[in-house]
Amino acid sequence: MALAITIEQEQLAEAVTQFAARHAPIDKTRAALDSIAAGELPTWWEEFTANGFHAVHLPEEAGGQGGTLADMACVIESAAAALLPGPLLSTATASAVAALADDSAAALVADLAGGAPAAVVLPEDSQVQAVRDGTGWRLRGSIGSTLGLIAAQRILLATHSADGTHLWFALQPDLAGVVVEPQRGTDLSTDVGILSLTDYPAESVVSGIDTERARCVVAALAACASAGTVRRGVETAVNYIRTREQFGKPVGSFQALQHKAAVLLVNAELASASAWDAVRAIDESTEQHRLAAASAALMAVYAGPDLMLDALLMFGAIGYTWEHDTHLYWRRATSLAASLGSVTRWGREAGELARTLKRSTAINLGDIESEFRANLATTLDEAAALANETPTDDLRAPGLAFGSQRDLLARAGLVAPHLAAPWGVDATPVQQVIITEEFDKRAGLVRPSLGIAEWILPTILNSGTDAQRERFAEPIMRGTQRWCQLFSEPGAGSDLASLVTRAQKVDGGWLVNGHKIWTSSAHVAHFGAMLARTDPESPKHRGISYFLVDMTSPGIEISPIKQASGEAHFNEVFLTDVFVPDDMLVGEPGRGWDLAVATMAVERTAIGNYVTIDRSQALRRMAEVDGPDHDATLQALGGIEAHTTAIKAMVLRETLRLVQGQGPGPTSSIAKYAMVLLLRRASTAMLGLTGRLAMLESSDPAVVKPYFDMPSELIGGGTAEIQLTIIASMILGLPRK
Known part of the structure; x- marks a missing residue:
């Protein structure tokens, strides 16, 4: 999914896509690789800037379009998806950082709004010293490889002063004292170079820039470019396997490739969500902005190269050829990750913040409602x-x-x-x-x-009788009535339609015989929602009915299933001549499958909400004390918090889309599998870093108990493989066998 969540943003993104298609198709970009590396502006740059695409986020009084950074993010993401060459990202990033300054940057912002290409250099990437010279400054030193530097007509540079502070200056690289040297970059669609300064005269400081905010802006917009790059990689790879045939079948019908494509989509969605979240955080506290930016760096920027490599490999050997365009996107993702420096620094920062901070999902709604x-x-x-x-x-x-x-x-x-x-x-x-x-x-x-009743109550309200609604709704709401779900059977787990529990019609009701398994909370439930076959002669998905069962009925035997953790949250339920009155049938006989599908859809959405549970408690406790594994713990904690933040952002984006009046998207299915990835990631980190605590069944902090409880979450609502198949067929539209 693209970053745009409003109609206006979608229109803006589409306008950029159309501009790129007209002026910069990839064959023209390939023909201009040498001129791009030399820093020559594309022939269409003047028209692009005249349309204001590069300055969407700048105030109107400065010559911009008066939009938000989130609007600019949509431009950057769409341009990256189209492999639009040139200095757009570096220019937009420089102007966004300059916009953080006070009036001392007014002239610079006006120049950038007017179309001057630019680059920005953070303190950690600068070895330039600022030395007082009368009323002005002399700048001496160098900066390393920087994207967009050769094309830049303005450079916003952070320097180091004698008192240890960072001072910002606006440079014109064509003046005396500046030497800029081009390099052959990894990303062939933009230039890269180095710079050295010898007593460059600077009259005044660009003041008011919060360096932490500047660093967040750089990471956030790089994440948007990486998200767009990966999105296009997913789209082209899926389109390829949808139509490419081997052995007389589309390769996209092979389950291995379906699952690979589905995992790639999930990770691409996490990247987009985290990039979007980092952009929206510019209006929040510095700490929240830092956590969002570090999360985006980890989930979008540093994940980008591997995700593009996965997309490339789905083409087979052809994807690795120079003539195939996918490697150009792979190059861009690799370069973007390198531009942010070492991944360990961002992981450490996310971990430090995650010790005491959680990413906020609050939305500024103003005076609405x-x-x-x-x-x-x-x-x-x-x-x-x-x-x-x-x-x-x-x-x-x-x-x-x-x-x-x-x-x-x-x-x-x-x-x-x-x-x-x-x-x-x-x-x-x-x-x-x-x-x-x-x-x-x-x-x-x-x-x-509502517990498990959260999945059952909507079915009762939508399809039940007035008597059923009156009997069950209020006690469910008050929490005095607990429920379980009698769906799965020993031979009918994920293939639920294969159930064999029988309900035979008798006077006044139905006589049920069968065996249910993996029934959560059956031992504490007052009632259960049960599927049973009422017409064995009907097709597999028909002849199934949906019943409400009193769990104290004669003939029900509940046998707890002890789990690896020693707990018994699941149960087997044996039903022997259990009488279920007619008034406990929901809907018409034989229509239970449709009701079950609706119930399971709610279940999968609810399970995706498990992200609210703290998955890093043990690591957070360990991060409170120094030790040989302290840095590794911080980085692991940061990675888990970044993943959690991305899922939260994904759900929040879906909420905002609904607020905008758009229809529901595929977020629930994607979030469910994203949770599977998070659980495995968190457990691997926890076991790897807590050491000998995992030898003990009970420990402080708890290690083994939450680990051994994990399978219930991994399997609940459908196995990961079933979820991937749903994503592949229903969302990606890959062919079935």
């Missing part, structure tokens, strides 16, 4: 003054507690606010964002959870 927010705040304050007298029996799910506090929230429709009244408040996407924000403001107020 102010009356709704005020009324909500009053209700939540009243709830916060109450208690839940019955605590949760699952430490992983604090929202299962119930009592006076939850009763108030249930009456107010705030347990499941997205549902229609009277069960919810029919909250719009904007109102759901506000509800989340207001709950987050009240640390002592735990948001209620």
Whole structure:
């Protein structure tokens, strides 16, 4: 998915794509590689800048378009996807950093808005000293390989002064005292060079630039370029395997390639989400901006080369030829990663911040729905003054507690606010964002959870009878009624339609016989949602009915399944001549499969929300003390937090798309597998760094227990392989066998 989330941004991105198609198709870029390396401006640069594409984010009074940095990000991402050559990224980045300054940068910003190409150099990439010379300064030293330097007519340079501070100056490379030398760069679509200064006279400092903010802007826009590069790599690779045939079949129908393409898409979406998040963070606190930028550096920029390599390999040997365009994108991704320096520094920074900070998902909605927010705040304050007298029996799910506090929230429709009244408040996407924000403001107020009923209640409300809704909705909302899901069977796990549990019609109801397995919470559930075959002569996906079962019914035997952790969250359920009354059938007989599909769709979305659980508790504890593995722990913690941040940003982007009135996208399926990757990444880091603690079943911090509980999350809602198949067929549109 591209970075654009508003109609205006989509139109802007499309305009850039069309401009590139007209003026810079890849065959023309290939013909101009030597002139690009020499820093010659493309023939279309003047027209490009006349359209204002390069200055979308600059204020109108300075000659810009008056947009946001997020708007500029869409231009950069689209230009990268089109392999638009030249100094766009370096120029836009320099102007974005210059825009952080005070009025001392007004002339520079005006020059850049007018179309002057530019480059920016951060303190860590500069060996230039600034020495006082009367009322001005003399600059001496050099800078290493820098993208866009040869084409640059203005250079925004950070220097080092005698007192250890960083001073910023605007340079004109065509003046005396400046020597610029071109280099043959890895990215053939832009120039790269080095610079040396010998007593370059600078009259005044560009003041007001927060160096940390500048560093964040550089990383964020590089991440946008990398995300666009990877997006195009995914698109071209998928298009290739969709039509390329071997053995008389499209290679995209082979499961191995389908899964490889699906994993590539998931990682590309994580890259896009993290890049978008780093751009939007410019309006937040410096600490939040730093965490978002470091996360984007890790998830988008440094991940870029490997993701492009995966895309290239999907073409087979042809992708590795000089004539094939994919290697040009691979080169660009590699160069972008190198431009940010060592990956360890960004991992360490993310880890340091993650010790005490979590990435915020708050959205500045201004005065939108102010009356709704005020009324909500009053209700939540009243709830916060109450208690839940019955605590949760699952430490992983604090929202299962119930009592006076939850009763108030249930009456107010705030347990499941997205549902229609009277069960919810029919909250719009904007109102759901506000509800989340207001709950987050009240640390002592735990948001209620429906548990497994979260997946079942919508089916009862949408397809059940009035009597069923009246009987079950209120106690589910109040948390006094627990549910389980009686779907899976020993021979019908992922292939759910193969179930053999039978329900035979008898007077007044149905007689059920069968065997269910992997039933979460069956041992504490009051009721269960069950699938059973009521017409064995019907096709596989028909003849299945959806029942609500009282778990205290005679003939139900529950046998806990002890897990590797020693816990027993799952159960086998044996049903022997269990009578289910007619009024416990949901919908029409034989229509249960459609209801089950709807239930599972909600389940997969809910499981994606597990990102709210802290996956780095042990590493965070370890990072509090020094030791030989301290730096490695910080970097591992940073990587996990970056991955978590990317998933949160992915979900937040989807929310904002809904707020904009757009239809739902494929985020839930992608986020589910992204969580699988996160869980494996977190567990690998935890085991590798906690050492001997993993020898103990109980430890402080806990290591083995959360590790041994992990399979339930990896498998829940469908195995990873099933999820990849769904992504490949339903999202990427790859052919089935």
